[in-house]
Amino acid sequence: xxxxxxxxxxxxxxxxxxxxxxxxxxxxxxxxxxxxxxxxxxxxxxxxxxxxxxxxxxxxxxxxxxxxxxxxxxxxxxxxxxxxxxxxxxxxxxxxxxxxxxxxxxxxxxxxxxxxxxx
Amino acid sequence: xxxxxxxxxxxxxxxxxxxxxxxxxxxxxxxxxxxxxxxxxxxxxxxxxxxxxxxxxxxxxxxxxxxxxxxxxxxxxxxxxxxxxxxxxxxxxxxxxxxxxxxxxxxxxxxxxxxxxxxxxxxxxxxxxxxxxxxxxxxxxxxxxxxxxxxxxxxxxxxxxxxxxxxxxxxxxxxxxxxxxxxxxxxx
Numbered sequence: 001x002x003x004x005x006x007x008x009x010x011x012x013x014x015x016x017x018x019x020x021x022x023x024x025x026x027x028x029x030x031x032x033x034x035x036x037x038x039x040x041x042x043x044x045x046x047x048x049x050x051x052x053x054x055x056x057x058x059x060x061x062x063x064x065x066x067x068x069x070x071x072x073x074x075x076x077x078x079x080x081x082x083x084x085x086x087x088x089x090x091x092x093x094x095x096x097x098x099x100x101x102x103x104x105x106x107x108x109x110x111x112x113x114x115x116x117x118x119x
Numbered sequence: 120x121x122x123x124x125x126x127x128x129x130x131x132x133x134x135x136x137x138x139x140x141x142x143x144x145x146x147x148x149x150x151x152x153x154x155x156x157x158x159x160x161x162x163x164x165x166x167x168x169x170x171x172x173x174x175x176x177x178x179x180x181x182x183x184x185x186x187x188x189x190x191x192x193x194x195x196x197x198x199x200x201x202x203x204x205x206x207x208x209x210x211x212x213x214x215x216x217x218x219x220x221x222x223x224x225x226x227x228x229x230x231x232x233x234x235x236x237x238x239x240x241x242x243x244x245x246x247x248x249x250x251x252x253x254x255x256x257x258x259x260x261x262x263x264x265x266x267x268x269x270x271x272x273x274x275x276x277x278x279x280x281x282x283x284x285x286x287x288x289x290x291x292x293x294x295x296x297x298x299x300x301x302x303x304x305x306x307x
Contacts, residue, residue: 025307040173040187041215045302 009081010073012057013088016102020052020061026095027051027060034089059084063106070107071114120151120291123189126158127196127207132269133229135160137261137280138195140271141227144284152288155189157182159206167212175213183213191223191291192252193283194243198230202242211246219252223294225287226258227280236260253294255286 013031017023032042051058052065054072061069070082086099122145126138135158145154162178172183186192196203211218224247228239239258247254259280265273271280 021306024305028307039171039215040184041217041220044220045305045307048307049305 008077008079009083010057010070010077010079011083012059012085013051014059014066014084014086014099015091016061016063016066016099016107018062020065023060023062024048024051030089030091032089037089063102067107067110070111074111074115120191120288120295121153121155121189122191122193122287122291123185124154124156125186125192125194125207125210126156126160127194127210128199128204129160129206131197131229133261133263133266134195134197134227136266136269136271137227137229137259138193140277140280141193141195141284144281145288148281148284149288155185157185159210164206164209164213167209172213172215179213182210186210187214187218189222190295191225191287192219193225193227193287195227195229196239196243198228198235198238201235201238203238203246208246211250214250216249217251219247219250221294221298222252223255223287223291224252225255225283227261227283228258229261231263233260233262253290255283255290257283257286259283 013027015023015027017026028043028045028048031048035041035043048058050056052061054069059066059069073079073082084103087096124138124141124145126135128134138156138158142154142156145152159182162182164182165175165179172187173180175183194207196207199205226239226243226247228236228243230236230238239260244254259276261271261273261276265271265276271277
């Protein structure tokens with residue numbers, strides 16, 4: 001079964017903040033501007049608003065929401081890797097650093113705890 | 120608001136004459152609107168090879184960019200072999216799949232015979248719908264007999280062209296408002 005032999009990672013935009021609204025607010029102008037410059041079209045707000053939904057590939061929201069989405073994808077795809085894009089569209093350095101820090105201190109430990117339990 | 124009038128063929132006169140009328144109405148009734156006429160006959164547009172439209176150069180890039188930057192487009196097309204001309208289809212092929220998202224698109228069709236009056240319905244509208252256009256449902260169909268000495272001879276047609284312009288502008292303004300209101304709810 002594909003599920004057990006999947007070596008592909010999931011990947012996508014990533015932005016963690018206090019809550020969903022703040023995360024969407026801070027990420028949207030970056031994604032919109034970045035898309036305009038690379039593809040010529042901005043990112044429709046209507047689509048972006050679905051970004052926090054577990055079924056959307058973008059990972060934007062609170063750390064807890066992000067943990068749940070990564071685990072959800074892991075259950076569906078059995079992926080061993082997950083690639084994030086944090087610095088798209090001129091994201092300021094301090095925000096990039098803060099996100100790396102959240103991944104290290106909150107997200108990774110939670111993911112490890114879950115995946116370790118399964119063995 | 121930016122409106123592009125697009126004359127879709129590289130041969131023939133009728134479509135351009137109709138498009139000139141569109142532009143005349145637009146600039147007289149709505150001088151505040153930034154109107155551009157693009158007649159594909161005036162440009163050397165390459166065949167689409169799958170690149171992003173921004174990666175082309177010269178006329179191809181200019182035409183694609185103008186269309187992409189528009190809030191509304193009024194497409195003028197003749198009927199070639201029961202369909203749209205290849206030059207117009209090529210322009211669609213140059214653009215991304217969602218190219219007409221949040222854009223209003225109106226149509227004006229010129230033809231030698233009334234027998235193809237459903238061409239826009241069967242050939243053009245499906246493409247526009249696929250590319251996510253907000254279509255102005257009523258289009259103007261102009262026949263050979265409505266022209267005389269390179270002019271539109273039929274007052275009825277003039278009326279309908281003016282109404283098409285009015286509808287396109289009204290729809291563009293309405294959709295802009297609707298989107299603005301919806302986007303306010305998101306708070307980002």
